[in-house]
Amino acid sequence: MTEEIQQIISQVDKVIQQKGNTKKALIPILQAIQDEYNYLPEEALRHVCDTTEITPENITGVASFYSQFRMKKAGQHLIKVCVGTACHVKGAGQVYDAFKRHFNLTGDEETDAEGNYTLEKVSCLGCCTLAPVVQVDDVTYGHVTTDKVDSVLQDFESQVGKTGKKSKYRNADGSEFQGEIRIGLGSCCVASGSDEVKKEIEQTIEGTGINLQLKNVGCVGMCHQVPLVEVIDENKKSKLYAKVKPNEVADIIHEHFKPKGLIDRLRSNTFHWLEKMQTDTVWEGVDRYAIDVRDEMVSSFLDRQLPIATEHRGVLNPLDMDEYRSFGGFDALKRILQTDRHDVIRMVKDSGLRGRGGAGFLTGLKWELVEKEKAEKKYLICNGDEGDPGAFMDRMLLESYPYRVIEGMLIAAWAVQATDGYFYIRAEYPLAVTRIRQALINCREQNLVGKNILGSDFSFDIQIYEGAGAFVCGEETALMASIEGNRGFPTIRPPFPAHKGLWGFPTLINNTETFAQVSYIIRNGESRFSEIGTENSKGTKVFSLTGKVNRGGLIEVPMGITIRQIVEEIGGGVQNGKQFKAVQVGGPSGGCIPASLYDTPIDYHSLLEVGAMMGSGGLVVLDEDDCMVDIARYFLSFTQNESCGKCTFCRVGTKRMLDILNRITSGKGTKKDLEELKYLAEWTRKGSLCNLGKSAPNPIVTTLRYFYEEYEAHIEGRCPTGKCTAMITYSINDECIGCTKCAQKCPVDAIKFEPHKKHSVNTELCIKCDACRQVCPVDAVEVV
Missing domain, CATH: 3.40.30.10 (Glutaredoxin)
Structure with missing residues (x-):
């Protein structure tokens, strides 16, 4: 046995000791091994089989099903x-x-x-x-x-190799702060450089005597403006700065705070002057970066919103339990422990809260069904899988409001008498997993999770289970199969999870947003919640507003708000002055709503009427440059790839529809293909086992219904928007100024480098990467 294999075996033993040796530990074991090696080494898998109850068949079945797992050696x-x-x-x-x-x-x-x-x-x-x-x-x-x-x-x-630097300015000596700086550290903020901004703030105030509280906060929702920094000075005046860069931090701080003491002030001013000399930057005024809270842009983005699941956004430190409690956190839990569980379920029923995961089933009714079941064990699962492309509501809630979601789970568990709970979270959300894990540790220390919670006879513990990359596991029965260590195959219902769920026991499954709204209902009363929204869609809904919109982000709005109000008033309209064409609602299960239906209210009933559905809450804005046939093809490729393959209608139906769309977008379609698409869509919807297959045709059905002329244009040999690359060619018109930028960017030398001359495209070499069009300063590159 080589030293390398011995090291692998030793590592696998540690994993098994930590995760367990039964089949239900299979996916966590594989995830831990892959985290270590970036793939699943054969020697590691053999050792798992030799030392646990897990068989080679179990490993092959699971590893080949979930897209996260790799059997081939990967790069570093x-x-x-x-x-x-x-x-x-x-x-x-x-x-x-x-x-x-x-x-x-x-x-x-x-x-x-x-x-x-x-x-x-x-x-x-x-x-x-x-x-x-x-x-x-x-x-x-x-x-x-x-x-x-x-x-x-x-x-x-x-x-590579750099480590973050923790803040030193937490007022450890008990002295008063001169002010507070809040910096968003959600995924969008981090991806835009908020960690670097935070480090720069720490370095800027170090040695100056300026005593500030540097506070991490969750998502503010204004993701189009990240990184966001809010400064609260000694007079409690607040100013919000958008798209902050590290080299702008010193000027922002010096605008609001002065060092204490003459020596500190001189040192700070000298440092500030030297920094300017080193960076050679010119400060154009703080207001260039500031967003005043009275600013029309901010007020229009926020005024239409109503935060319930996102209550106290931009203020709460996600993991500061004392701060969460100061805003009434866990008060709802304390209250229900002194209340009859049937009254709690009645409150949730009377509030009209419906499941926010897509189907919109009445939450209180689901709780009632689970509570009525008699069993030695009952499970509760928070579904945070959120596989819809274009949706990030669960990610934001788990990152920014972990205690709020946990409190909702605890209330539900007490009401239905659940004994054990799970967070099922997408593995692609590492920050969410990290924060939930730490929040659970903090809750156990405060006797909020575990045995005899808050001195009562209520005991309930929660574990984290990371998904392994299967969209179908957002479906309840497939999700439970995954937790049990199996391939994520949906099963026929009935029996429903409320009767026979995880490991055969009654199981309550709600999604993240549903649990995040529960404590509000308990604290403020069911009537307060039910007054919001429409007759059949109560309360608020959290959406991710993305695509071709000026102000994208995470929004929470009352049910019944129209698409136009969201796009125009909250989103600030379509980018670059383009025309609104459609909004894609509800991810792969939803549909495309055209400009002619711009004033459609967003609620469960209205969306179904126009051929879409609420889904988990993705809103992707499309403009005049987007090809609706390509959009339909994109979603079909996603659902076809994510189909578990268990039932023929979904497995074969999605493949056949995708083949037709590929043919149409490559210019080889016929009129007969359109009738075939309608036929296949109908039968795929009727015959599929779960909602993935039943809703997979929705993007096709809605685009055929509202954009039929685009399908006809493709069949005639042209893509009106120029998005379908197989049907277009690139050319350069007489506006060309010979600047050579297109030639420099072309990765395959399809454009000759000829300074001061009109350029041309060699179509035989052109790979249609669009680099030339993007870089042309005079829009001389055309798509025909």
Whole structure:
């Protein structure tokens, strides 16, 4: 036995000791092994089988089903290119191709020749407002274009080995703070550089005598303006700064705070002057970066919103339990422990709260069904899988409001008499997992989770279970199969989970947002919640607003608000003065709502009427440049790839529909294909086992219904928007000024470098990467 194999076996033994040796520990074991080696070494898997109850069949079945697992050796670093909806419409495909060219990867190759990097596509990284997004290991880059590939890799390599620096300014000596600086450290903020801004703040005030409280806060929702820094001075006046860069920090601090003592003041001023000399930057005034709370842009973004699940956003430190309690945190839990459980369920029923995961089943009714079951064990699961590309609501809630979600779970567990709980969270959300894990540790220390909670006879513990990359596991029965260590196959219902769920016991499953709204109902009363929204859709809904919109982000709005109000008043309209074309609602299960239905209210009933559905809450804005046939093809490719393959209607139906759409978008479609699409859509919807298959045709059905003329144009041989690359060619018109920028950016030398001359495109060499059009300063590059 070689030393390398001995090391692998030793590592696997540690994993098994930590995770367990039964089948239910299979997925956590595989995840831990892959975290260590970036793939699943054969020697490691053999040792798992030799020392646990897990069989080779178990491993093969699970590892081949979940997209997260790799059986081939991977590079030292992983590059994940997000191809979620928002990233797709902003050119993620071209970015992926640019990385392939950079590493000289051909065909199905994923790892570079040196074994340093492995390239892969992922469905969604949950940072949709920063699209296109690329993640290298745990470093996320936003707004990546084809010409930024080299700079992304250079930046990452400069970051390898660096560690963060903890804040020293937590008022440990008991002295009074001169003020407070709040900095958002959610995923979008971190991806935009908030960690670097935070370090710069620490370094700027070090040695100056300025005594500030540097406070980490969760998501503010204004993801289009990150990184965000809010400064609260000695007079409690607040000013919010947007898109802050590290080299702007010193000026912001010196605008609001002065060092204590003459020596400190002189030292600070000298440092400030020297820094200006070193960076050679010119400060153009703090107001250039400031967003006043009275500013029309901010007020229009926030005024239409009503935070319930996102209550106290931008103020709470996600993991500060004392602060959460100061805002009434865990008061609802204390109250229900003194209340009859049936009264608690009645309150939730009377509030009209419906499940926010997509189907919209009445939450109180589901709780009632589980409570009525008699069993020695009952399970409760928080579904935070959120596989929809273009959606990041669960990610934000788990990162920013961990205690609020936990409190909702505890209230539900007490009401239905659940004994054990699980967080099922996407593995692509590492920050959410980290914060929930720490929040649970803090709750156990405060006797809020575990045995005899708050001195009562109520005992309930919660574990974290990370998903392994299967969209279908958002479906309840598939999710439970995953926790049990199996392939994520849905099962026929009935029996429903409320009767026979996890390991055969009654199980309550609600999604993250549903649990986040429960404590509000208990604290403020069911009537307060039910007064919000519409007759059949009560309360608020959290959405991720992304795509071609000026002010994308995380929003929470009353049910019944219209699409127009969200896009125009909250989102600030469509980017670059383009025309609104459609909004894609509800992810792969939803549909495309056209401009003619701009005033459609967003509630469960209205969306179904126009052929869409609420889904988990993704809203992707599309403009006049987006091809609706390509959008339908994109979603079909996603659902076809994510189909578990268990039932024929979904497995074969989605494949047949995707084949037709590929044919149409390549200019080879016929009129007969459109009738075939309608036929296949109907039968896929009727015959599929779970909602993944039943709703998979929705993007096709709605685009055929509202954009039939675009399908006809493709059949006639033209893509009206120029998005379908197989049907277009690039050319350069007479506006060309011979600046050579297009030639310099062309990765395949399809444009000759000829300064001061009109350029031309060699169509035989052109790979249609769009780099020339993006870089042309006079819009001389045309797509025909």
